[in-house]
Amino acid sequence: MKTASTLCLALLIPCAAQGGDVQVAVAANFTAPMQQIAAEFAKDSGHQAILSFGATGKFYAQISNGAPFELFLAADDSTPARLEKDKQTVSGSRYTYAVGTLVLWSPHSDSIDQHGQVLNNASFKHLAIANPKTAPYGMAAIETLKKLALLDRLQPRFVQGENISQTLQFVSTGNAELGFVALSQVTKDGKLNSGSAWIVPGNLHEPIYQDVVILNKGKDNPAASALHAYLKSAKARAIIQSFGYALR
Amino acid sequence: MLTDNDLQAIGLTVRLAGLTTLILFLIGTPIAWWLARSRSAWKGAIGAIVALPLVLPPSVLGFYLLLAMGPQGPVGQFTQALGIGTLPFTFWGLVIASVFYSLPFMVQPLQGAFEAIGDRPLEVAATLRASPVDCFFSVVLPLAKPGFITAGILSFAHTVGEFGVVLMIGGNIPGLTRVASVQIYDHVEAMEYGDAHRLAAVMLVFSFLVLLALYTRRPATDQAI
Numbered sequence: 001m002k003t004a005s006t007l008c009l010a011l012l013i014p015c016a017a018q019g020g021d022v023q024v025a026v027a028a029n030f031t032a033p034m035q036q037i038a039a040e041f042a043k044d045s046g047h048q049a050i051l052s053f054g055a056t057g058k059f060y061a062q063i064s065n066g067a068p069f070e071l072f073l074a075a076d077d078s079t080p081a082r083l084e085k086d087k088q089t090v091s092g093s094r095y096t097y098a099v100g101t102l103v104l105w106s107p108h109s110d111s112i113d114q115h116g117q118v119l120n121n122a123s124f125k126h127l128a129i130a131n132p133k134t135a136p137y138g139m140a141a142i143e144t145l146k147k148l149a150l151l152d153r154l155q156p157r158f159v160q161g162e163n164i165s166q167t168l169q170f171v172s173t174g175n176a177e178l179g180f181v182a183l184s185q186v187t188k189d190g191k192l193n194s195g196s197a198w199i200v201p202g203n204l205h206e207p208i209y210q211d212v213v214i215l216n217k218g219k220d221n222p223a224a225s226a227l228h229a230y231l232k233s234a235k236a237r238a239i240i241q242s243f244g245y246a247l248r
Numbered sequence: 249m250l251t252d253n254d255l256q257a258i259g260l261t262v263r264l265a266g267l268t269t270l271i272l273f274l275i276g277t278p279i280a281w282w283l284a285r286s287r288s289a290w291k292g293a294i295g296a297i298v299a300l301p302l303v304l305p306p307s308v309l310g311f312y313l314l315l316a317m318g319p320q321g322p323v324g325q326f327t328q329a330l331g332i333g334t335l336p337f338t339f340w341g342l343v344i345a346s347v348f349y350s351l352p353f354m355v356q357p358l359q360g361a362f363e364a365i366g367d368r369p370l371e372v373a374a375t376l377r378a379s380p381v382d383c384f385f386s387v388v389l390p391l392a393k394p395g396f397i398t399a400g401i402l403s404f405a406h407t408v409g410e411f412g413v414v415l416m417i418g419g420n421i422p423g424l425t426r427v428a429s430v431q432i433y434d435h436v437e438a439m440e441y442g443d444a445h446r447l448a449a450v451m452l453v454f455s456f457l458v459l460l461a462l463y464t465r466r467p468a469t470d471q472a473i
Contacts, residue, residue, distance in 0.1 A: 055437055057436075057437035057438055057439060058436075058437050060439060061436055061437070061439070082439075125333065126337055126419070128419070131420060131434065131437070133434060133437070133438040134434070134437040134438050158419075158421065159337045159419030159420070159421060160419055160420035160421070161419075161420075162415055162420070162433075162437075166415075166416075169314075170336075170337075170419065173314055173315060173318045173320075174318050174319040174320055175314060175317075175318045175319070175334060175336045175337065176337070176419075
């Protein structure tokens with residue numbers, strides 16, 4: 001009986017934090033650092049960040065159609081710019097919170113050499129990339145292969161993840177031998193979690209600027225502006241860098 | 249109106265749904281027959297397993313299939329031993345996934361049709377010395393024909409409407425695993441709303457026509473039985 005009434009109460013009062021809540025849409029590649037930042041943010045400010053992870057293009061569609069997000073951390077700079085043009089954002093709130101690093105990764109420790117020669121040998125059946133039409137990391141992978149003059153040869157071996165998380169999942173389950181993912185997904189504190197990787201040199205693709213904006217729904221929410229500012233704090237920047245992102 | 253990629257996706261979807269329905273006729277019929285006639289203690293358990301895809305989120309099915317058919321999974325080990333590699337990201341991988349996914353839509357209407365026939369016609373056929381096989385083809389099949397049509401239409405349509413499982417094990421390869429539902433999702437994500445609208449309209453009209461065929465046919469079949 002007592003458990004039942006506690007459960008009822010828990011359902012009625014979803015969150016008893018003293019600070020405010022902020023609904024955040026987060027690009028999938030930024031999942032791990034954002035969870036850490038949100039935890040620190042809660043400790044330092046008393047505000048709770050409620051995080052949703054997904055593909056940037058999907059968030060654009062949802063936000064344009066009234067999704068309740070207040071802050072948007074995109075995987076690119078063009079989608080936030082487009083939302084700004086659509087008058088969906090608080091003007092002047094857009095800035096680059098991280099610059100992404102592309103990496104070719106395999107769960108096997110001896111699959112990938114220091115220089116990405118494995119792409120030339122082509123001793124694999126499937127190469128996972130994120131959908132280049134929707135995911136900036138997928139686009140960067142295409143640009144890289146184009147620059148290496150390998151695109152035509154390797155295109156038939158592509159398998160596309162819906163977003164960068166699914167791309168990693170294809171590789172980590174072994175269904176694709178290797179794939180282009182975000183460095184943040186496979187490293188922690190500057191060290192590879194497992195497997196082998198080639199960090200793609202920045203000159204092989206356009207830089208992956210990841211921008212954040214405050215959305216109209218978060219205009220009057222102090223928790224939204226607090227988190228927006230917190231992303232620029234030394235603490236947050238240290239976390240962002242520890243996952244292999246550069247800062248602008 | 250539709251781009252070449254859209255047409256390719258539609259063609260692939262029709263091919264996938266057609267093959268899946270064909271295979272389901274072959275494996276669904278004996279399962280439905282057994283479920284309709286058996287008094288085994290296992291009947292409840294098998295019926296529940298067949299109905300699972302109705303209740304399970306496609307993400308669960310997709311997740312298990314991805315692991316099972318992957319290089320370390322039991323199915324993956326088996327297919328590799330046969331020398332055909334692994335099944336995710338292949339057309340046949342999608343066919344197998346779709347067979348699981350649409351199984352209840354084949355088995356349940358068939359089971360209903362077989363149960364509606366009852367014992368009597370079979371007993372009569374047996375007294376006339378019809379062999380069980382002969383009895384199945386000349387008594388059961390004609391009587392259960394409306395059930396077969398319903399099961400076929402539902403299985404085909406349900407496979408056309410498949411999305412989550414394909415997304416999880418397909419790898420979105422044009423002409424191989426990028427079916428119409430995934431193509432629409434792609435258009436939406438890429439903010440190509442015009443393309444998304446056109447293909448979505450095709451799917452909407454198709455789905456409506458299928459259901460219209462199913463429901464306008466229904467009264468007539470009731471009379472037939």
